[in-house]
Amino acid sequence: MITLDTVKYVAELSRLKVDAAFAQQMCSELGDILKYMDTINSTVDTDTVDDICKSEKAYLRNDKIMKSLDRDVLLANAPERTDETPIVPKTVE
Amino acid sequence: MGILDYTAVELGALLKAKEISCREILDEVYSKISHKDIELNAFITLSRDKAYEQAEKVQKRILSGKDLSPLAGVPIAIKDNICTAGIRTTCASEILGEFTPPYNATAVEKLYKNDLVIVGKTNMDEFAMGSTSETSHFGAVKNPCNLSCVPGGSSGGSAAAVAGGEVVCALGSDTGGSIRQPASYCGVTGFKPTYGSVSRYGLIAYASSLDQIGPIAKDVRDCAAIMDCIVGYDTHDSTSLHQKYPEFLSGLNASVKGLKIGVPHKWYEKGVDFSVKEKTLKVAREFESLGATVVDLDLDFIDYVIPTYYIIATAEASSNLSRFDGVKYGYRSTDFRTVDELISATRSEGFGKEVQKRIMLGTFVLSSGYYDAYYKKALKMKRMIVDGFDRAFKQCDIILCPVAPTTAPKIGCALKDAMKMYLSDIYTVSVNLAGLPGLSVPCGYDTDGMPVGVQFIGKKNGDLTVLNAGYAYQTAFSKGNK
Secondary structure, eight states: OOOHHHHHHHHHHTTOOOOHHHHHHHHHHHHHHHHHHHHHHHHOOOTTOOOGGGGOOOOOOOOOOOOOOOHHHHHTTOSSBOSSSBOOSOOOO | OOGGGSOHHHHHHHHHTTSSOHHHHHHHHHHHHHHHHHHHOOEEEEOHHHHHHHHHHHHHHHHTTOOOOTTTTOEEEEETTBOBTTBOOOTTOSTTTTOOOSSOOHHHHHHHHTTOEEEEEEOOSGGGOOSSSOOOTTOOOOBTTBTTBOOOSSSHHHHHHHHTTSOSEEEEEESSSTTHHHHHHHTOEEEEOOTTSBOOTTBOOSOTTTOEEEEEESSHHHHHHHHHHHBSOOTTOTTSOOSOOOOHHHHOOOOOTTOEEEEOGGGGSSSOOHHHHHHHHHHHHHHHHTTOEEEEOOOGGGGGHHHHHHHHHHHHHHHHGGGOSSSSSSOOOSOOSSHHHHHHHHHHHHSOHHHHHHHHHHHHHHSTTTTIIIIIHHHHHHHHHHHHHHHHTTTOSEEEEESSSSSOOBTTTGGGOHHHHHHTTTTTHHHHHTTOOEEEEEEEEOTTSOEEEEEEEEOTTOHHHHHHHHHHHHHHHOOTTO
């Protein structure tokens, strides 16, 4: 079962602020979903099954420098910007 | 017959024969949207100026007699999670604000190369997370067949725009049924290609191992014509398949003699509405009259497809949506002092509740102490689903089943019970988990007059076989949804 503390911890990991009411709602809704998943998961024997990732082949491209988009074009959507970068509050004191 | 009563392929032919102009079609599209979209709310953004500019260029190319794509000059709507350069792209979320992509998705670039005209961006569930198109920041989409019902989701706007006669075709995206289910609910045709067939570059990701762009249109021929435009290897998408593709439109031949159609009869034993069961099983019998053979399949993985899908999809979503933080683009909260506060305030204010729930669920199943029990377990169940389909396709060429257990529910009902909404994806999610092609074709109506869709599932790269089966059905028994 998922507790309120776990919801708050998961919210913090997700970089989400949850008020008391929403946390309680999530506790209930996520609890229902996880309970259903637990019920199903417990009936499926996967002990001898390989997970899917090991079977997939990865195609890699050549390590070649290619032109990307112009800086100005990329920064056009920034909420706040200098000529070269987005602006955010100080990250290092 | 009105201009927008034609299919996309038919309109392309009329344009080529110079019996109609691109401008005339666009005038009709925007006139229809101005009348109907107040009710349907299928569109978030209309790109009139760009569309007329494009139409003028294409018209010159048509008049010059150049050999163009069968869909040259045909207008198309694009789901609003697909990047369109210079046209606002929102994913139906507040968090993207007025984000205007500086580039086209590869699928969009290919539509431009084939001279289609993009008319606007369609409404959807926020970040493609939903099955009803009710979670949009821009308001719910309505089903043109009954305005008190949902159109399905998450490509509900695209399906409603086609079904409502606003456009003749659209692009959607499908992660767990988001093309096929709204196509079924709205009585139009929708196709999810084999994973890797259509580049995901420029598709704003929900679950990267499951997402695919695909067409929603009036019939299978139109879907095939659009597929010809958008398939192909792309260096920008490392999951894009290195292979050649058949020509889908010219490859349709309506012959299903000798085709083996697998029907998982156990999937019908509980939870399926009578009309859905009756209409979809009737399709199987109709195929027998066309020379196909029906075989019974035992696909027992149906019991665990939903937890497998929701664990994997939300886990991937929690990672994919971590980029939305108010720093480089989109909405930024004003309620912050530090960077951490900027990020959490922006995300909490900018994301809707369903998106926040799925992000938290995904974060939970990936977190320390729960990773093995949920995420790793789900990857193994995914393997079992892939193996289950592989065994099935040794017995048949395509699988026939419902798209959804019911027809379109009333607006407001599905969101009251999240588990019930998630369980309604039971027939579609396994197709995404296995990366297979899936087609939704209208096959009748329930007693309230709401459309029923039948689903054809093919083996990996069996897209033409699936499309041909749908084409054979529509040719013999219905005319799509003209």
